[in-house]
Amino acid sequence: MRSHEFGFHVSDIAHTAGPLLGDDWRAESGAWGTCGFLLAPDDEEYTIGVLDLGPGCVDRPLCVQDAHGDRRVLPELTIADTLDEIAHVIARTVRDMR
Numbered sequence: 001m002r003s004h005e006f007g008f009h010v011s012d013i014a015h016t017a018g019p020l021l022g023d024d025w026r027a028e029s030g031a032w033g034t035c036g037f038l039l040a041p042d043d044e045e046y047t048i049g050v051l052d053l054g055p056g057c058v059d060r061p062l063c064v065q066d067a068h069g070d071r072r073v074l075p076e077l078t079i080a081d082t083l084d085e086i087a088h089v090i091a092r093t094v095r096d097m098r
Contacts, residue, residue: 008083009033010062014048016087021094038094046094062086064093072097 011029014036018027024041035049044067051063051073065071072093077086 006079010048010050011036012083013062013086013090014038016083017048017090017094020087020091038090040098044098046097048090062090064090064097066097070097 009029009032011027011033014027014029018025018038021038022041026039028037028039030036030047030049035047038046038048040046046067047065049063049065050060052060061073061075062077063071063073074089074093077089
């Protein structure tokens with residue numbers, strides 16, 4: 001019997017945040033749902049992932065990175081937040097990065 005510790009994958013965040021950015025945005029999933037991609041109408045790409053802070057790290061915050069390497073770390077988000085709450089923060093962050 002499998003148990004699921006989390007109710008959604010990181011890629012689900014991209015698919016939920018995409019429509020918040022507009023109808024002309026697309027979302028795609030990374031391998032195994034471990035990351036997500038938001039694609040702007042001008043083909044600018046934003047990657048949503050978990051920041052890898054090295055072995056032994058307990059808290060691994062979400063981050064958003066654009067194609068130019070600009071990265072925003074979002075330590076205010078936690079696994080206690082809902083998918084919708086996280087998606088709204090991601091959408092706002094992507095807007096700020098543009």
